[in-house]
Amino acid sequence: MAKHLDSHHVNLPNVESAQTKQIVYRFIMASSTLALSSPLHWTKFELSSFICNKSRSRFNFRRTQAVGISCHYSCLEVKDVYYRPPGTQLNILNGISFSLPEKSFGLIFGQSGSGKTTLLQLLAGLSKPTSGSIYIKKYRNDDKPNESPDSLLAERVGIVFQFPERYFVADNVLDEVIFGWPRQSGDLQLKEYLTLNLQRAINWVGLGGISLDKDPHSLSGGYKRRLALAIQLVQIPDLLILDEPLAGLDWKARADVVKLLKHLKKELTILVVSHDLKELATIVDQSWRMDMGGTLREEPLPV
Numbered sequence: 647m648a649k650h651l652d653s654h655h656v657n658l659p660n661v662e663s664a665q666t667k668q669i670v671y672r673f674i675m676a677s678s679t680l681a682l683s684s685p686l687h688w689t690k691f692e693l694s695s696f697i698c699n700k701s702r703s704r705f706n707f708r709r710t711q712a713v714g715i716s717c718h719y720s721c722l723e724v725k726d727v728y729y730r731p732p733g734t735q736l737n738i739l740n741g742i743s744f745s746l747p748e749k750s751f752g753l754i755f756g757q758s759g760s761g762k763t764t765l766l767q768l769l770a771g772l773s774k775p776t777s778g779s780i781y782i783k784k785y786r787n788d789d790k791p792n793e794s795p796d797s798l799l800a801e802r803v804g805i806v807f808q809f810p811e812r813y814f815v816a817d818n819v820l821d822e823v824i825f826g827w828p829r830q831s832g833d834l835q836l837k838e839y840l841t842l843n844l845q846r847a848i849n850w851v852g853l854g855g856i857s858l859d860k861d862p863h864s865l866s867g868g869y870k871r872r873l874a875l876a877i878q879l880v881q882i883p884d885l886l887i888l889d890e891p892l893a894g895l896d897w898k899a900r901a902d903v904v905k906l907l908k909h910l911k912k913e914l915t916i917l918v919v920s921h922d923l924k925e926l927a928t929i930v931d932q933s934w935r936m937d938m939g940g941t942l943r944e945e946p947l948p949v
């Protein structure tokens with residue numbers, strides 16, 4: 647099952663299973679963060695040894711903070727995005743445009759098969775738009791935008807796929823969070839930095855009371871989702887994307903996750919695709935309906 651992967655362009659539909667897709671994504675994010683060379687040739691079973699060996703050579707974990715420090719505020723801008731999967735004649739996304747200000751919560755809803763997940767994959771850098779642009783626009787104190795907007799970098803986007811717990815790869819919480827990190831010794835400063843990030847992410851999602859030795863599969867449904875979020879929060883992402891964050895959870899865990907998302911949106915820009923409109927309505931700042939044919943329009947939640 648050798649795969650040829652480019653960290654900047656992964657054609658997800660060619661990846662065979664959902665499990666491989668999730669693992670591939672996490673590995674790509676780790677390797678682009680670590681500035682490993684790409685494209686990479688690997689098999690699923692070579693993954694762990696690759697991480698241990700190859701990543702020893704260079705470690706360049708981003709030490710920057712999220713956008714919005716040197717400017718007044720920033721906005722995710724998606725402009726006239728079209729997507730046609732390679733080798734097909736069909737546009738799945740047709741002229742998608744929207745913007746989402748930082749530290750707000752956006753929700754995309756719509757019929758199954760309308761293209762919601764495809765859009766999320768473009769935003770996460772897992773596929774490239776056929777045309778159109780995705781960038782971060784920064785605004786100065788006088789509310790005027792900076793001349794040149796920044797691209798939304800794939801390594802600055804966190805994405806939690808549907809049912810993330812199905813793709814946990816480690817047998818303890820700590821290893822799950824640090825999957826893809828280098829295993830080298832030395833650089834005390836770096837280790838301190840990583841430990842701080844790890845600790846912050848764990849506390850942020852309310853997993854502080856859980857032993858890092860615990861088997862992730864033994865956590866409750868809500869805590870598994872917390873862990874999946876913590877993995878993405880180790881580096882504060884410019885955009886956190888969640889695909890059906892409440893799917894498959896019981897009522898208590900759903901309420902728990904909604905409460906956590908409400909807390910996280912104070913610090914993060916969050917974009918969610920969900921059918922659970924009622925439960926999320928209280929925390930949604932902006933919403934859009936995706937129609938069949940891959941078009942998007944702003945619309946209040948129909949709840």
Ligand SMILES: Nc1ncnc2c1ncn2[C@@H]1O[C@H](COP(=O)(O)OP(=O)(O)OP(=O)(O)O)[C@@H](O)[C@H]1O
Nearest residue numbers: 659731734738756757758759760761762763764765
């Ligand atoms: N690589 C591809 N080649 C051809 N068609 C594709 C490809 N990827 C996705 N599609 C099709 O594009 C459409 C949109 O899929 P997508 O998963 O984005 O929809 P969705 O709105 O997220 O659906 P759901 O709510 O069920 O998750 C579907 O009809 C899907 O079969």
